[in-house]
Structure formats: C-alpha cells, structure tokens
Amino acid sequence: MTTMTAQATTEAVGLDAVTKTYGAVRALDGITWAVPRGGFTAVMGPSGSGKSTFLHCASGLDRPTEGTVRVGGVDLGPLAEAKRTRLRRERIGFVFQAFNLIPSMDVEQNITLPLRLGGTEADPAWLAEVIGRVGLADRRTHRPSELSGGQQQRAALARALITRPEVVFADEPTGALDPRTARGVLRMLREAADLTGQTIVLVTHDPMAAAWADSVVFLSRGRIVDELAAPTASAVMARWETL
C-alpha cells in the first residue's frame, strides 16, 4: 500500500511486465517502466520495435495481453470500456500524426471536444491561455481545412492540454511536417512541460525530435533496451545507429 502511494506520487504512468501478443507475434515483451511525473520523455525505436503498441497499451487505447498498466495510480486492467474511456478523457491527452481534427468542427470546438464529451464547459481563462500558447488566438472559428498542417497539429496539442491531463501522448506529431514547422510544435511541447509541469510522452523515430525531451527510452523487439538522460541529437543518433 505504501509503495502504491509512493508510486502514485512519482509516476504519471506505470507499466508492470506488460506483454502484448498478436497471434504468434510478441509486440511487447514484458515491459516494466514508469513515466516520471512532470517529465518529457521520448520513446524511440525502429519500425516494428513495438513503439505504437507501447503507446496504445500505456494510454489505455488497447489492453495488454499480460501485465498491468496504471495511469495516475489507477489500474486500467479491471475497468470496462466506458470507464476506461472516461479515464482517458480526463487524464490523457493525444496528438497523432495525421487526421487529428474533426473536419466539421471549428478550431475552438475541436479543442474543447474532450470537455464537452465529458459534459463540462471550458474554463474561459484556461481556454484562452491554451489557445494563445499554441498561437491560434486569431484562428478560433476556422475549420481544419482552412489551417496549415502545423496549425492543425498545434490545435490538436491544445485539445490535448485543455483537460490538464495526467499525461500527453504524442505519436509522431511532427512526422508529416517540414523541419521548421516541426520545431514550432516541439517547442510548444517543451513549454507545456516547463511552464505547467505537464507530463509528456513523445513517440518518434526522429533523433532531432527526441533531443527536445528530458530523457529517451529505446525500444527494440518489444523490449526496453536503453535509456538516455538529457539527450542531444548526436547522442541519440549515435545510440540509434547501434539498434
């Protein structure tokens, strides 16, 4: 019990011996890992290393075959789908690579969507701050089709932040952006971690992106093979080459 409370105070997300198999394929092979609260962590690995499965299991989008996943100290295992959804809505934010926004809703509606799904209204001051931070204050009533790719990703980031989640999972958020626009999005992730202590997990295979994080975890064949604190692009690159 004491260990649980200790864990709850230090970890945002915890995985315990998590295994995920698809038929004969072991996508995750006994992963035990804790995402420290307030940290900006990058998860790297080559294609097929289990990055996406890791993200799906850690965020409660998918259930592991074995092992337990805790978000904010709550074990996701016994929760039914509706309860898991509610927990995800309140405690986890998502940014994906593409198709991040609902085409029929404007920017503000997209950003406040998780709150409205939970039946609450956005706090106007917080909404204004989040929208201001991602630089879309003058784009509130625009439709996604009227935005550039970078603006769309920033709107998605604002949506992830609006609920003040336990953790934001970003899955290759810069994969479809040019380097300059990508840097803008990454800077905003960094700011969220620095200014409000937002926990962020960034899944990527771009060493430049990973270098924005506090630490980098390397995945290979469904296992964590290494961890690198205070990474630089060249250090990440060097480690990457050996995978």
Place this chain on the structure above:
Amino acid sequence: MKSRGISAGIFVALAFAAVLVGACGVLLESALRAHAPVERSGAAAAVVTGPQSVESRVKRLGEEPEKQSRPLTERAPVPVAAAARLRAVPGVSDVVADVSFPVLLSSGRPVTGHGWESAALRPYKLSAGRAPQAPDEVVLSRSTGAEPGTVVRVQADGTPRPYRVSGLVADGPATAFFTTATAAAMSGHPGRADALAVLGDPDEDALREAAPGLTVATGAARGDAEDPAVAAARPDIVELSASFGGIAVMTALVVVGGLIVLSVRERAREFALLRAVGATPGQVRGRLVRETLRVGAPAALTGGVLSLALGAAMHAAMIREGVLPDGFGLSLSPLPALAAAAVTLLAATATALLASLRVSRIRPVEALGEAAAEPAGLPRWRVVTGVVFLIIGLNALGFSAGATGPTANASIGGLVISLIVATAFLGPLVARAGNRVLGRAARTVSPVAGRMAQHAAGAAALRAGSLITPVALAVAFAGVQLFAQSTVVHATRVQAADGTRADQIVVAAGPGLPRGVADAVRRVPGVMAATPVKRTTVVMPVKELGEQDLRSLNARGIGPDAAATLDPDVSAGRLGDLRGGTVALSRDVAGGLDTGDTAPLWLGDGTRVDARVVAIYDRGLGFGDVLLPRDLVAAHSSSPLDDHILVRGHADLGAVTAAYAGTRVVSPGAYQADLSREIRLQGFASHLIVAAITGFIVIGLATTLALATAARRREFALLRLVGATRRQVLRMLRLEAAIVLGTGVAAGALIAAVTLLAFAAAVTGLPLPSVPPLTCAAILLGVAGSGSAAILLPVRAVLRRRTSPTPS
C-alpha cells in the same frame, strides 16, 4: 464534402419512404371513411336496412374464438312489416318502403326502378305530367329522352313490356318510377323492401330501439344503403393499403439502413478519433442517431406532406380505372402525413441504432493508423440474425407448400420478406460468394482489370454487401409481385379455358339477363344445354392450418344442367347433385369439409344457410371458390338477373337475343379475354403501389451506389498516380459493377424464383409460374441499368477532374 452527399441521399430516401407510407395512409383513411354518395335518400332522416355485414365467431389457434365481420356486397332486404314499428317512433312523419331493381329501356339504357313513393326520399319533383297510377304507367328521368304520353318498352326480369310515360322528373340519377304494386312485383321479392326510409325528425337512438337487428344509417352512411359497393370494397382497400404500407416501411429500413451503414463506414476514422479523445461508444452512437434525426425529421415531414398528393393521385387513378367504385371518396387529413413522418423517423432511428452497433467495434487505435482498413469478418450477431431469418423463410416455404389460397399467399409474402432481410444481414457473405464466381469470369474477360476488380469487390465485402441488398430487393420485390399476379391471371385463364365446355356464351350488355333467357335458349333446336350463371359473393368461415377465417368468396349460382357446359374438375361428389340447399366448394376453401358435410355460409343478402356439400372441385380460380344452385343465389341477391349463359351446341340464337334487350352472343374465347382483362384490372391497385415501391428501391439503390463510388475518389486517384490509365480504371469499375450488380441480381432472382415456384404450386396448382419474358427483361435491365449508371457516371466525373490524392 462527402458526408453531405450521404446526408442528401438519406434525406431523399427517407422523404420517399414517407411519401409511400403516407400515400398508403391516405388510401387507408379514405377506405375507413368512405361511404357511397347520398343521392336518392337526401330527404330521409335515416335509412333502415338489414344487417350490412356478417358477424361470426371463428376458431383461432390457442385462443378464444374471435369475432370477425365481413361486409355484404348485395343489399340486405328488410321486411316491410318492420315499417309499422318505425312509424310509431315519435318524430317520424312517414316511412317509405323502398325497392330497387335494375331495368333496361328499349334505348339500351339501364336505369334503376322504384315505386313512386320513393320519389319523396330525394325528393324527386315532377317536371312534367303526373305520378304513375295504372300498373302500366311509368315516370322517367328527363335525361332518358322520353316524352310524356308516349309508350316505351321496359325490360325487367322478363321480355320487354310496354309502359306509358305518365310524367318526367328533372334531376337525380336516372330512374324509372312505377306504381307501388308494380314495383313490388317487378323487384321479385314481395313483402321485403330493400330499405325503409324514415322521413321526419326522429331521435336516432329511438329508431335503433325500434329496429332491433337492423342497420339504421344516418348522414353519409345513408349512401351505403343506396349502394353497398363502396362499403363492400372498403375492407379490401384497408387490407391492401395496410399491407403495402408495411412493405414500404420494410423497404425504407433496408434502403436507408444501407445508406447509414455506408456513412458509418465512410466516417470510421472520424468516429475512431472521437473515441480516442474520450467519446464513449454510447456518445458516438448518440451522435450518429442525433445526426440521422437531424436529417430525418425534415425529410420525414417533407415526405409526409408530399404523400398527400401521391395518395390523392393514386386514388384518382384507381377511380379512373374503375378499380374503386364511383363514389369511393378521398379523405385528406394531416393524419396520414403525420403518421408517415413518425413511422419513417422511427424506422430511421432504428436503422441508425443498428448501424451504430458497428461503431462500438471501431477501436480508437484505428485513428492512429494512416489508412482505415475495411474491417474483416462479419459480426456474429449479424450471421446469427441472418440465419434466423433464412430459417423463418424456409419455414414459410414449408408452410405454403401445405397451405392453399390466401393463407399460402400470406405465407409467401412472409417468405419473400424474410429472405430479403436474411440477404441484408448476410450480404457480405453473399458478396464474397458472388465475387468468387463472377470474379473468375471477370478475370477471364480481362486479366489485369478483372483481377483488380475482383480484389476491389472482394476486399470491401462489407460495402459490397450493403450494395447487393438493395439490388436483390428491387429484383425480388418487383419479380414476385408482378409475376405472382401474372401467374394468377394465367392460371385463371387456363382453368376457365380448360373447364368451359360451352360453344357459345350469351352475355348481357346491360344490368343482366332476365330469367327467361336461359329457358328460351334451351328451347332453340340444336342447343343441348344452357346454363345460367349468376355471380355473387358469399361469406364463409374457411379453415386453414387449424385456424378459421371469415372470408368473402367469389361464388356463382349455376343452373341445373351445369355438368354439360362447365367442368370445374370435380375430385369428389357430383356437380349434378347441385340443387336446393347444396353447395360445391373448391379445394382451396373446402378446408376439412368433405362431400356430405354441412357448410355454414351467408348468401349475398346476409341470409345464413347450412348447405350440404355435394362436390369438391379443383378449378377454383377459373370458376370461383363456391358454386351454388342458381335459384338459391337469385333469391338472395339485389337483382334476380343472370350474368351470362353457357350454351352447349352451335345453334343460331338470333331469335332469343332479338326478343330480349341488351343480350348478345360471344365465343368462349372472347368471353375469356374479357374475364382476364377483369382480373388484370383487379390487380391494378397493387400494380400501382408495386410500381411506386420499386421506383423507391431503384432510387435508393442508385443513391447508394453513386455515393459508394464517389467516396472512393482517393482510391481512383491513387490508381491513376501509380500508373493506371483512365481506361484501365474505368474498365476495372465496369467489371466490378458487373460483379456486384450480377451478384445482387442473381440473389434477387433466386429469391423471386423460390417464392414464385412455391406460389405457383400452392395457389394456382400450376407447376411453373407464368413469367412474361418482356417484363422480366424490363425488371433486370431497369435494375442493372440504373445500377451501372449510378456506379459509372460519378467515376467519369472524378477521373475527368484529374484529382490528385489529398488526405482529407
């Protein structure tokens, strides 16, 4: 945007569904409210007749006996003696015993004969001359062209006799007024009146008390006492519009359901994203249902309003073709429109809920992938439901094999519906099977494009499934409805032709043939037999599958030497024994009855008789389900006249037709041509509605196909980018269309074939249904043609624009 196209499609489909349902509702409401027009009894406070319907308790399976009622098609007479008690009711100034009988003027014009005292009921006013006083005097309507003082020849139930025109009446339906005594004698049932018309201002309830067991009609209902045709047609129209309304709802479920499934599929990624950012499955389902309602509510209301117009148009067409009796009025109220809107909305919500079950299966992780792949496999509940409906269908097939007549008819309706619903649920499996067979053929035709087409059609089995269902529905529905009808017409013609032994037939141009005609024909040298035939409707409880139903049956009264002129294919007993209180029944309605048993039945005027069954015969379609002695039928009909006379022998009947007005001799062939035209006309109402529903299905089908194709814009653009020529893409689509439409048409044709074979065997006794090749080709070409146009036209537009693949 793509989803806007689908919304428009759903709007159109729902509006059409509401139009159809509402139009059936208009017919239903009209049927419930219709009365014959009040023309001769406008001045009467009430018209008292015998009971206008037959009521009886019938045995139902596992239930209490049920009270059922059928209307009479002939006037139910009332004893003149009852007038005395009506006169005693306070407020009654007079009671007129009204008799009605058809007469034919020498000009060939049919008019209705009455006693002069009936003139007060409208009231008819003399415009010239005076009332009839002598037995050979008559007052005619001015419209007949008669002049006062002249002598006209009038034919009632005998040879024409001379009457002197004593006066004329100006307006109203054409009438001949005789003295009371003459009219009573001419009507053929002295002591009984067709109606007792009450003049004055009596209390309605007091009248009812004074006339126990009789029908007291006031207001618009007085028209039904004048002419029972409208009241008699009502139950059939009620049944017809209710059953087609049900079919329209069912069709709407399939068509709109297909469109909604398509839209869910189209938006799978959007729903997955919603799920990922925290929408519960229930929230996504609620959103889908709300969106459907947002489109559905205005569509249903629009359709509801338009349905009033279609209902009025169908009513007008049916009056024009004589399917509905004149005077069957149209009732227009907001009720059918509102009911249609409500039913349509309910159906849309139900299909949206059903389609949204799929949404729960969309995993949020699908939003993370770049491509939303077609979900593989069919959910188990769909397979189970589909198989259940298949079993229900096959069960109905077994049922119909054991049943005959209308019960078989009803179970066949159930058969075709359950088979179509089964197809809807198992669509993807059907698509896969069709793809395996037709895809191979496509590959043989064109190796490259054919392989691509087979892949596209096969990879998207779920999509193809929702395209195949409306195609199969259109073919099966139109095929079964049209060919069941043509099979009945064919069987009737065959039975009538095979069973008629007459060499010539005397038919009536006017209201009918007087009693003496048959005797006169029989006396002509060279005539071996002459059988008068009088048509009527009898009500009888018919037992089928352990349940009894009170049914109105086509019946004929036939003269004593019927065995020589017609052969209804007697399988038990002898037609020659048909005299007195006896009856011959067709196999279809005999139920458990055998020769020697007693059949309880009600004759045309509502008189109950317990008739001894003397024969069972097979040709019920050709000769009616009930054969009775002619004299029994004539004594219990509104008119004593015969309908036609079957004559054996080739003698010249010129002398007879010269002696009687309005008679002519036709060959059996010409007579049967008339008969089948009449049967075809009876099917006019259902043809009208079948055409409307088939039109709706084809519209829904075209919308579904066009939207499904337009939604694949990116796929086509990608094919072009990787090097497929425009021609190759078009060729691939043509082959894919052939595979999908071919599978749908084959499935529909199979359903229609199974149903029609069962129908032909059970209802008509023929081994094969009658399928006119031209109609068949029209159905197949219509469905396949509009289908391929809907697939190929949007593609041409997409490819011409040379779009590049843009993610959206």
